[in-house]
Amino acid sequence: MRKIRLGVVGCGIAARELHLPALKNLSHLFEITAVTSRTKSHAEEFAKMVGNPVVFDRYEELLDSGLVDAVDLTLPVELNLSFIEKALQKGVHVICEKPISTDVETGKKVVELSKKSEKTVYIAENFRHVPAFWKAKELVESGSIGDPVFMSWQIWVGMDENNKYVHTDWRKNPKHIGGFLSDGGVHHVAAMRLIFGEIAWVSAIAKDISPLLGGMDFLSSIFEFESGVVGNYTVSYSLRGDDRFEIVGTKGRMEIFWDRIVLNGEEIEVPHQDSYQREFEDFYRVIMGEKRNDLGDPLEALKDLAFIEACVRSQGNRVSVSSLL
Template structure:
């Protein structure tokens, strides 16, 4: 059997996502990727990261890394506002990109990422790991098979309850967010990706967004009502500051499914869904896109832009308020 050609990968940004999410996945995929170069805003962070992966070359700047000839692709785990310029620089040097979500700070600049990707022969892959979660694919399968009849209503309530002990709270770029809605888009594009995967495109949205916690940067509470193109009505409510139990349900004309990470309950029947490392699955998919010519469906910048557009529409929504007093 012909050995697989490894992709030489440069890690750009050595923060939480690179260390705790991407690195474990890449260590399991050492037959597909070789980390050959590292850079970060602080050189000591890059050097620490390099020691964790076998001492690849450490560069003082992103530009030096791209000029080195040591990488076929870069893995960008950066503050969101840097995605666009860093993607552009990589493509100019003929280097493939896998980039953490959201695609950009807002839809307008996200469109520029899409445009760059469409003009380039190199791959731009937005790393949305929720598009690789088996439970969401199982839910999609059940809905499309008619297991609950015609879907009528989707309800997803998420209560994250971040406090001062949460590591993400203390990230500088999250404390003073330049991306629309702050945590609402940082985490919310995940949820948009899952909802759209299961039920398709979203036609219209009305929402209320609030800033409840002085600890978190930007808005941290959102409640929305919307309609999918297939007619399903949705409610997505999330709070990053309030604690509670998550609930994800889809009700149809012939039943209901409740979705969890490791199981789905169809009416009263519980179906176990094996959990997989969704970060590893996205890197495997990225490899197949770059090295084997697989269509870039799951890391598509267009899909990532639609995820962000959902959240930006929520944040911009005026709520279409009708005051009860006006009727009395």
């Protein structure tokens, strides 16, 4: 089996704690051959965790080295567009952490670049690889709760000064729309769209509650899928509480957890699988021409971001999500 030579670009939290464990389990598919980071000492530390990849001072040097078939971009969001473009110009595949870009307009440029290139651009949205969401989709489509009518997802993250993500410079002074609302929110939109499809319109209120977090940190929305299912999505990155993801239909209801689904009072176990490992496996299969890029498609990532941007723009008014696209 052919290994993909991978260059890791950006050696922060996501690369160290999320991507590297998955890639170590996929050493039969990927070999990390090169690394670079804005701070060279971070790249050198990361290289020691990997083995013996070449450490480069600059991204351009890594791309010109001939050592990589693909790059894994874990960067401040505002760098995604330019770094993707440079990789494609050098004939290198890309897997890039979400959100796709800082806003929908620049995200559209990523989509256009991907359409024009023969190389893969894969936006790494791991929530599209979470088994519980796929099981929920299966149960909804099989009629287990009758016709779905309403879904509600309340998420209370409750970040404080002990949270490592709070102290990331680019998150403290966000250039991406809504700050944490888009950084984390595109995950949630990806899951909701996976289960129910496209979202037609949204009305929302977004607020900046905590001075600790950069940008807005609270959002509550009411919206409607094109299928007619009505949704409520409320998230706070500053307030603590109990998360709840519930779907109500004409013949029952379900509650979704990471490792199980409670369907009409009965628990259905959903075995855990590493969603980061699953997305890298999928990226490999796309590169090798074994499947189309449906789960990492930049257009899907753009639609996730469009919902959040519509929420931020809404100020209580109804906004058509497709109008942004």
